Amino acid sequence: MTDVAQLAGVSHQTVSRVINKHPSVTATTRTRVLAAIEELGYRRNSAARTLVTGKSQTLGVVTLNSTLYGPASTLYGIEQAALESQYFVTVASLRSTDRPAVRQAIGRLVDQGVEGVVVIAPLDSLAQALASLPTGLPVVAVEGDAAADIDVVTVDQHAGAQAATQHLLDLGHATVWHVTGPGDWLEAQQRTTGWRATLERAGVEVPPPLRGDWSARSGYETGRVLASMPDVTAVFVANDSMAVGVLRAFHERGRDVPGDVSVVGFDDVPEAAYFSPPLTTIRQDFGEVGRRSLALLVDQIESGARAAERHVVGATLIVRDSTQKPPTKARRQ
Amino acid sequence: MTDVAQLAGVSHQTVSRVINKHPSVTATTRTRVLAAIEELGYRRNSAARTLVTGKSQTLGVVTLNSTLYGPASTLYGIEQAALESQYFVTVASLRSTDRPAVRQAIGRLVDQGVEGVVVIAPLDSLAQALASLPTGLPVVAVEGDAAADIDVVTVDQHAGAQAATQHLLDLGHATVWHVTGPGDWLEAQQRTTGWRATLERAGVEVPPPLRGDWSARSGYETGRVLASMPDVTAVFVANDSMAVGVLRAFHERGRDVPGDVSVVGFDDVPEAAYFSPPLTTIRQDFGEVGRRSLALLVDQIESGARAAERHVVGATLIVRDSTQKPPTKARRQ
DNA sequence: GACGGCTATGTTAACGCTCACTCGCGCCCA
DNA sequence: TGGGCGCGAGTGAGCGTTAACATAGCCGTC
Numbered sequence: 015m016t017d018v019a020q021l022a023g024v025s026h027q028t029v030s031r032v033i034n035k036h037p038s039v040t041a042t043t044r045t046r047v048l049a050a051i052e053e054l055g056y057r058r059n060s061a062a063r064t065l066v067t068g069k070s071q072t073l074g075v076v077t078l079n080s081t082l083y084g085p086a087s088t089l090y091g092i093e094q095a096a097l098e099s100q101y102f103v104t105v106a107s108l109r110s111t112d113r114p115a116v117r118q119a120i121g122r123l124v125d126q127g128v129e130g131v132v133v134i135a136p137l138d139s140l141a142q143a144l145a146s147l148p149t150g151l152p153v154v155a156v157e158g159d160a161a162a163d164i165d166v167v168t169v170d171q172h173a174g175a176q177a178a179t180q181h182l183l184d185l186g187h188a189t190v191w192h193v194t195g196p197g198d199w200l201e202a203q204q205r206t207t208g209w210r211a212t213l214e215r216a217g218v219e220v221p222p223p224l225r226g227d228w229s230a231r232s233g234y235e236t237g238r239v240l241a242s243m244p245d246v247t248a249v250f251v252a253n254d255s256m257a258v259g260v261l262r263a264f265h266e267r268g269r270d271v272p273g274d275v276s277v278v279g280f281d282d283v284p285e286a287a288y289f290s291p292p293l294t295t296i297r298q299d300f301g302e303v304g305r306r307s308l309a310l311l312v313d314q315i316e317s318g319a320r321a322a323e324r325h326v327v328g329a330t331l332i333v334r335d336s337t338q339k340p341p342t343k344a345r346r347q
Numbered sequence: 348m349t350d351v352a353q354l355a356g357v358s359h360q361t362v363s364r365v366i367n368k369h370p371s372v373t374a375t376t377r378t379r380v381l382a383a384i385e386e387l388g389y390r391r392n393s394a395a396r397t398l399v400t401g402k403s404q405t406l407g408v409v410t411l412n413s414t415l416y417g418p419a420s421t422l423y424g425i426e427q428a429a430l431e432s433q434y435f436v437t438v439a440s441l442r443s444t445d446r447p448a449v450r451q452a453i454g455r456l457v458d459q460g461v462e463g464v465v466v467i468a469p470l471d472s473l474a475q476a477l478a479s480l481p482t483g484l485p486v487v488a489v490e491g492d493a494a495a496d497i498d499v500v501t502v503d504q505h506a507g508a509q510a511a512t513q514h515l516l517d518l519g520h521a522t523v524w525h526v527t528g529p530g531d532w533l534e535a536q537q538r539t540t541g542w543r544a545t546l547e548r549a550g551v552e553v554p555p556p557l558r559g560d561w562s563a564r565s566g567y568e569t570g571r572v573l574a575s576m577p578d579v580t581a582v583f584v585a586n587d588s589m590a591v592g593v594l595r596a597f598h599e600r601g602r603d604v605p606g607d608v609s610v611v612g613f614d615d616v617p618e619a620a621y622f623s624p625p626l627t628t629i630r631q632d633f634g635e636v637g638r639r640s641l642a643l644l645v646d647q648i649e650s651g652a653r654a655a656e657r658h659v660v661g662a663t664l665i666v667r668d669s670t671q672k673p674p675t676k677a678r679r680q
Numbered sequence: 681g682a683c684g685g686c687t688a689t690g691t692t693a694a695c696g697c698t699c700a701c702t703c704g705c706g707c708c709c710a
Numbered sequence: 711t712g713g714g715c716g717c718g719a720g721t722g723a724g725c726g727t728t729a730a731c732a733t734a735g736c737c738g739t740c
Contacts, residue, residue: 015726025690030728038688060460061397062726065695070394072437072459080426086419093413093440102459104405104437107426126405126435127393230618255618262621285588288563288595290623348696358720363698371718395696399725 015056022050033058064127072102073311074123074131076116078140080107082228083255083283084201084300085134088156091304092132099312104128111198116143124151130311132156137198152314154307157200163322165314167307171201174296174329175208178250178278181294181331183216185276187248187340192223193236193260195252199228205252205280226256233259240275241267247275247340254279254286257293261336265290276337292334302327348389355383366391397460405435406644407456407464409449411473413440415561416588416616417534417633418467421489424637425465432645437461444531449476457484463644465489470531485647487640490533496655498647500640504534507629507662508541511583511611514627514664516549520581520609520673525556526569526593528585532561538585538613559589566592573608574600580608580673587612587619590626594669598623609670625667635660 019026024043031039032047039047050056064070075092077085089105096103104126106119120131130152135141141159154165182190192209195202206223213220224239226232233256240246241264251257257279264271271277271291279286282297306325314320352359357376364372365380372380383389397403408425410418422438429436437459439452453464463485468474474492487498515523525542528535539556546553557572559565566589573579574597584590590612597604604610604624612619615630639658647653 026726027691027728028689031689034728038686040688043688057458059398059726060458061394061403062695063728064394065392065398065697065726066728068695080413080423081420087414089438090413090440093438097440097442102437102439102455104435105422105426106435107423107430109430121390122435125390125393230621234621258618259621262623262625265623285563285591285618288567288592290595290598292595359696360698360721361719364719367698371716373718376719392696395725396698397725398696398727399698401725 015058018047018050018054018056021054022047070102070127070129071100072104072126072128073308074120074126074128075103075105075134076108076119076123076131077105077134078108078111078136080105083281084136084298087300088134088304088307091301092308093304094301095305095308099308101129101308101312111137111139113139113143113146116140117147120147120151130154130315132307132311133158136201138200138203139198141200149320152311152320154311154314156303156307159200163320165310165321165323165325167303167310167325167327169201169298169303170326170329171204172208172211174280174298174331175205175250176212177329177331178280178294178296179209179212180216181333182248182250182276182278182337183212183218185248185337185339187276188245189213189218189221190248190250191221191240191246193226193233193240193249193251193256194223195256196227197225202252205250209250226252226259228253228255230255230259230262232256234263236260237263238267240264241269248277248337249275250278250280252280254281254283254293254295257286257295257336258289261289261291261293272336272338274341276340278337282332286332287334289336291336294334294337295332297330297332299327348391351380351383351387351389354387355380403435403460403462404433405437405459405461406641407453407459407461408436408438408467409441409452409456409464410438410467411441411444411469413438416614417469417631420633421467421637421640424634425641426637427634428638428641432641434462434641434645444470444472446472446476446479449473450480453480453484463487463648465640465644466491469533471533471536472531474533482653485644485653487644487647489636489640492533496653498643498654498656498658500636500643500658500660502534502631502636503659503662504537505541505544507613507631507664508538508583509545510662510664511613511627511629512542512545513549514666515581515583515609515611515670516545516551518581518609518670518672521578522546522551522554523581523583524554524573524579526559526566526573526582526584526589527556528589529560530558535585538583542583559585559592561586561588563588563592563595565589567596569593570596571600573597574602581610581670582608583611583613585613587614587616587626587628590619590628590669591622594622594624594626605669605671607674609673611670615665619665620667622669624669627667627670628665630663630665632660 019029132154134156136157145162158166179190194206224236237260279293279295282295286293352362426436465487467489469490478495491499512523527539557569570593612626612628615628619626
C-alpha cells in the first residue's frame, strides 16, 4: 500500500480512500492511484483490515453432514446469498452431535473471526446447545427449536406431513403407516407428529411408526416389514431416500405401488419424479431456507440484535404416481 | 491479551508463549496464565495473528454446484480432512463456468487471505482457467486437466468406464450404448472415451452416444429414445441420477431391466442399491478424493512448491441386479 | 476583505499479535 | 571460583490497514 502511495505520489491514506470509495478524492488522483494499484498488482490485506475494523466479512455455517440432500442444498443456498451480500462463508462440519461438539465448532468459527453463524441443527440435542451460546454472537438456526431466543428458519414439516397423510386419507385409505427418521432429528419428530395429528383428527387408528435413519437401506429394511403386513395400503415415508428403499422392498415382495400400496416421500429430490413409480412427495424449498437464513443473519449483524423470530418456509405436496385409491378389497376393511 | 498478562502478572509475550505452546515457560506461570485466560474468557484474535504471521489457516474451495453428489461429497471430505489439519475451509461457488468467473472466485478467496485453493473444476473450460493462475498460490484441482503444471486429484474415470463397458461385453452383449454427461465436463468426456476405447478394443460396433446433463430428467429423455430401439440390450449411463431416469423410461416402455436391457451407472450413490432394479454401477471414493486433495494442498503450502502431480483414485465396479446376459434372441444378432 | 466552512490531502495513532532481541539467573565445567 | 551457557521471562518493533485529527487551499458571503 505504501508502494502504491509512493508510485501515485500520494499518501497511503489517499490510497485507502480510493479503495474504500471515499467521496473526497479528486478524479485525477483517483485514476492515478488506480493506475498504480493496477501496475503493482496491489491487493488489500484483509487481515489488517479486519484487525482495525473488527469486521471480517465472514460468516460461519455449522452443519452436520453436508452430504445429505437437505443440508447440502441449504448450504448451497446460503453460499449463493452470501456471495450477493459480499460475505464469505466458512464451513465447520460436526464430528459428533453432542453439546460440546457444537460449542467447539462454533468456538472454532468465532476464533477464526466470523461475524455470525448459521447452524444447520436438525437435532434436538443441537437445539439445546444453541440455547447456551454466548449472547452477542449473531446466530440463526436452520431447522432448530424455537425454545431458545434465537432466530430460526424452518420448513413447515408439520404442514408437509399433514398434507402427505391427508392426501392418502382423502384417497380412501383406512389409515397411513409411517417410516420416521432418526429419533433425535427435529424434522423426523415434526413429520411424525404431523402424521399422527392428522390421523387422530380423522379419527383413524394410528399404527406404530417404524424407525429409519434417512438412508435407503433403512427404508428397505422397514419396507420389508411393512410388505409382510397385508393390511398396509398407505405409507408416509419421512424422506425420499428411505422411500426408495421402501419402494424396493414392496417391489421385491410383489406388492404393487400404487396398486396395492401407496407411498409418499418427503424432500422431492430431483430424482423423485423418475423413481418406479414416480414418487408423490413433499417439496421443500431449501434454496429459500438458505436465503432466508442468510438475510436474517445479516440483519442481526447490522442491527446488533437478535429478533428471536421463527421463519417458516412452506412445504408443497407434489402428487405423482406412487399414490392412488386403495385396492377395493382393502377399503373399509 | 494485555488484560490477561496483567491478571497473571506476566508480560503479554509470556501469554503469547503459553498460547503457542512454547516450551520455555514454567509450569507454574503457565497454569497462572491459563487461569487468567479462563477467567477473562480470552480468545486470541486471529486477524492480528494472521497479520503478523502471514498465515490465515484458511483454505478455499471453489466449487461449481455443491448440490451434486460428487462435489458435495468431495467438499465434505475436504472439510473433514481440513478439520484434522487445523485448517478452516471457506467455499466459493461459481455462478458461471467461464474463465473470468473462476478467476474472480479465486481472487475473492485470495483477497480474503486463503493460503491455498482446491478447485473442484470438472469442466474443461475451468481446467484451462487454472493454467493462467498466478503462480505462488498453492492450488489443487479436483477432476481437472493435467495440462497445466498443477496438482490434480482425479478418479480413474477411464478405468471405471472401461470396467462398466467390459462387464457388459463379458455378459455377452453385442455392444453397449452410452448416455454421456454434459460435453464440457471432463468426467463425462473421460467416461465416454473409456467406453469407446473398450468397445473398439473388443472390435465391436460403437453406437452414437446420447447426451444428457447429469439430471434424472435427461436420463429419462434419452432413455425413451433408447427404449424405442429394439436392438439396444446394454446401456452404460454416465451417472446414477441419469440411470434412474433411464430405468424409468425402460420400465414405462415395458422393456425389462435386466431381462431385456442391462444398465450400468456411475457414482454409486447411497440409493443405488435400492433402485428398481438395484443398479450395477461404478463406485467412486469421494471422501478419499477430498482427503488426498487436502493433503496435497497442505504439502504445497508447507513446502512452497507445486508438485504438479496427478493423483488417481480408483473406481470400482459394483455388480447388482441391473445387468445380466442379453436375451437369447438378441445374442450374436 | 476577512472569516467560516467545505474539500482534498497528509499525519499520527491505534488494532492485537508475534518475532527478534535483551536480560537476569542458576548451573556446569575447567 | 570464574566464565560461559541455557533457560525463563521481558521489551520494543512492526505487520497493513483504517479512524481521527490536522492542515492547506478554495469559495462564497456579509
